[in-house]
Amino acid sequence: MARGSARRRTAVALLVTTAVVAPAGVLATAAPAQAAPYCNVTTGSHQRQVERFLKLTVDGRQSLKDCRAIQAFQTRHGIAPNAGWAGPVTWGVMHLMNQQKAAGKNPNRSGRCPTDKGRIACVDLTRQLSWIQDGRRLVHGPVPVRTGRNGHETRTGAKKVYWRNKNHWSTLYDVAMPYAQFFDGGIAFHSIKGSVWSPPGSHGCVNLRRSDAATYWSLLRNGDDVHVWGRKPGT
Incomplete structure (x- = not known):
């Protein structure tokens, strides 16, 4: 009996040692390598x-x-x-x-944005560009923007900033809209996370990079003019 008990104690000790040591080794070595994203090696149309x-x-x-x-x-x-x-x-x-990039520092070369209104925010839907002018003087920009996708196009025409909320939250889309400056119903300038070049576009707002949205916030006030024209590619 004593000899059998000794054998059982040895077996238990080995099991305990395995239970403590083996999982650590498995965790350190058995994690599968992450597969590289699929890459299409077919020649593209462009x-x-x-x-x-x-x-x-x-x-x-x-x-x-x-x-x-x-x-x-x-x-x-x-x-x-x-x-x-x-x-x-x-x-x-x-x-x-x-x-x-070709717009350079003269984005209003065509004169589509009126320069006789004092401070004005210009939005060119065709080139997805915006800038702020004070009369003929370029104050900020041009900067890239992302406007309304097909079916949610940003409306064109003469507008005015009428309400500002630095930490706005959209209850309609359940998303943050930092530095929101509304100028046409629910349409506003505001910053977004991610790229302003990401397709297909917004639900009508003029999306800006955070640094640009912060600058727009510092430059515009209620009552300032906004002028929107052109047509976003793909709409």
């Missing part, structure tokens, strides 16, 4: 344009390197699916960025 924009080798043929670079751009700007394919949506975002 391959050359996308390659040129990303400063890749412009040969019109998709490579894994191309795919990874395109995928990173898509992920950064909320383009779905982010599989690295050089399609029309991805090129549309890049083309818009090119247009915005």
Whole structure:
């Protein structure tokens, strides 16, 4: 009996040791490696344009390197699916960025935004640009914006800022709208998280990067003019 008890005590000790040590080893070594996101290596419909924009080798043929670079751009700007394919949506975002860059420091070259009203916030839907002028003087911008998607287009015309709420919360969409400045019913300037280039667009508001929204908050007041014109691509 004593010899049998000794054997049982030894077996229990081994089980306890295994129960304490083995899980730690399993946890340290058995976690599966994260699979890389799927990358579409098919040549896209806008391959050359996308390659040129990303400063890749412009040969019109998709490579894994191309795919990874395109995928990173898509992920950064909320383009779905982010599989690295050089399609029309991805090129549309890049083309818009090119247009915005071309605006330089003279965004009102066409004179579409009236400059005889004193302080005014200008919103060009076609180029997805906004800026603030004081008469003929450019005060801030131009800055990229994201306006209303198809079916929720930002309305055009002459408006005025009529209500401001720095920490506004939308009860309609259950989302934060920091630095909200309303100028047309429920339509407001406000900041968003993520990229202002992410498609398809807002529900009508003029979305800004946080730093730009904060500057707009510091520059505009109730009663200031807002002028909206043009047409957002895809609407």
